[in-house]
Amino acid sequence: MYVAVKGGDAAISNAHKLLADRRRGDRSVPALRIDQIVEQLALGVDRVMAEGSLYDRELAALAIAQSRGDLIEAVFLVRAYRTTLPRFGYTNAIDTGAMLVERRVSATYKDLPGGQLLGPTFDYTHRLLDPEIAAGSPVDEPEQRDVEEGRMPRVSEILAHEGLIEGDGDMPLDHVTGDLTREPLDFPIERDLRLQALARGDEGFLLALGYSTQRGYGRNHPFVGEIRIGEVELELDVPELPFAVPLGRIRVTECQMVTQFKGSAKVPPQFTRGYGLVFGQSERKAMSMSLCDRALRAREFGEDVVAPAQDEEFVISHSDNVQATGFVEHLKLPHYVDFQAELDLIRRMRAEHDARRTDHVEQQREAAE
Amino acid sequence: MKTDRRHEKEEALARKAAMAALADAPGETLKALWDEAGLPRDAQRLRGPETGLVTVRGRIGGGGAPFNFGEATVTRATVRVEGGSVGHAYALGRDKEKALLSAIADALWQDASRRNDIETKIIAPLQAAQAEADERRRAETAATKVDFFTMVRGED
Incomplete structure (x- = not known):
């Protein structure tokens, strides 16, 4: 049985407003632009594209900004967006x-x-934190070398x-991808x-x-x-x-x-x-x-x-x-009625347990007498 | 007859190359070139511009049977320009103005009297910029090539 319980509207709306505020953070710090995320958090953007299964850098960067850097939430946003688009077809296989x-x-x-x-590559770096990056120091242009054809x-x-x-x-010739x-x-x-x-x-x-x-x-x-x-x-x-x-x-x-x-x-x-x-x-x-x-x-x-x-x-x-986060995180949504049923059940089990114990004690006393 | 067919094939290849240059172009670059060239922006819109998805395919092991690898956003447009020729455009991303201009460019390209304009003022500069960017990227990668050498230790 489902029982509708209302009353969270104002709390939800205010929570969303608070989320927007906390996402933006201190207003004296400049807001991140999407192109900054695309350029400078490029591997995070790539991960959101890969697991969101949608190649679009700007969208993935927007999702990262909107999710406050929570990449699984960003993947979720990208997956939700892709369901709104029509499909034009399958590309030829890449080479x-x-x-x-x-x-x-x-x-x-x-x-x-x-x-x-x-x-x-990160390979062969010493994994030492670089204070130059924190200081915003300029970065040299990369080296170039003649290309061998x-x-x-x-x-x-x-x-x-x-x-x-x-x-x-x-795959077999008649296999449909x-x-x-x-x-x-x-x-x-x-x-x-x-x-x-x-x-x-x-x-x-x-x-x-x-x-x-x-x-x-x-x-x-x-x-x-x-x-x-x-x-x-x-x-x-x-x-x-x-x-x-x-x-x-x-x-x-x-x-x-x-x-x-x-x-x-x-x-x-x-x-x-x-x-x-x-x-x-x-x-x-x-x-x-x-x-x-x-x-x-x-x-x-x-x-x-x-x-x-x-x-x-x-x-x-x-x-x-x-899918995983959906099923794990749904556990925090209201389960009041389910839990009420569990409470009834455990109270009944405990009552039966008490009754059995009382019987047992009385039987022992009778046996001793 | 044979030369006709070869001509048709060459023309298709040239048109495809022009469409590739347009698809690869950053939207801002294309818009700037377009304004500089003073080309018309008005055309009858037959379809779009509209954004949708393509499913990208890879191959098992790199060259085996295809599999569906993921999706990508694509924006397309189809237009008819003055004189009646119809142009198409497809490009990764969601830039509708770029798709519209690319479709107009494709339509004008098919008009023999306008093709040269499109080739010299739009396609050639785009291709030059793309070739330069690719060359720079190759040279930067080449600088990270490992040159193995053997150290001789001890005395013979």
Whole structure:
């Protein structure tokens, strides 16, 4: 039974007004502009785009400002916004081999074609807080060097030439690409749907699961074959034009994780692979995603499913932080009637418990006499 | 007949390149170039400008079967200009004025008497700026390339 209880209107409205005030903070401090967030909190913006599953820097930055820097709340705002827009279609698949590369490293080949390009990385910094940033000191222009021409093949292509590694990952020809934004998930699911869910999954959750596989819970001995970050072109087929229309470029991070061998009576042993692809610059997320992708292929490789990271339904059902926060946080909403019922129940249980104890004591006394 | 088809193909490629330059352009840059060139802003709006979503696709392992990777905002417009030619525009983001100007540019591009204007005053400067920005980015990345060398230790 639901009983409507009214009376919170004024409190709610005043709470929202107070929230707006606290969000703005001290008025003598200049208000943050959206372009400042886009430029200077760029990796936070990337995370909101990735987990909000919507590539739009300005919208993600607005969501960060509105949520006071609470990134999961910002992801929620972005997800809510995207439901208000019509859909124009599916783009052609991006070609990460043709990326305008800004960072590219491999832990498996030192001298790979195109080389190791560190790019704007936190790696090899000393993790010492920098007072110059607090002082607002000017920053030097970056160095430049002549560019060597030539293709930068994905590392998987290099290993593939020798047949030492499995292919990129094909689906049967008649397979229709799954889309979890159109149809609810029905387990077990295929790898394409898993990758869609992982691409929008919570970074912290996937990081912890990826870490668990390294510590022995679904071990598969990974190497980073390659991480590359950069911009790729987007194109969309539309009926009004005789060619795929160019939409502009987006920045993505790709991780090719190479893991230990699998073979069969027909196929000699090969390296297996996990794949990670994330909006923006986020190699921690891309690496975690590739570890989880590989762990979740346990069934395909006939491995025993013994660890949480290998359990498809467990991982995919709990990776979405908007769903997770919705269900956890709903617990704070009024449950007065539910709780009243629980109170009645516990009072009845305690009364029965007391009655039983009184009976028991009386029986003992009678036995003693 | 064969040359006709080749001509058609070349024309489609050139139009696509122009649309790519427009889609990549920052809205402010396009608006400034447009005003400087004194090009018309009036056109009959056939569709939009309107903002919607595209679902971006990736490939498993980089080159395998497609999967749906995430969504992106896109704004599009379709216009008819004086003389009757119809232009289309699509670009990432939510800039409606940029989509409108891009659609007018596409329509004028298809009019043989206006194409040169659009190519020289809009497309060429956009492409030059984009090439320069890409070149700078490549050079900055190249400066972070690791040059491995081997240290010889001890005496032979």
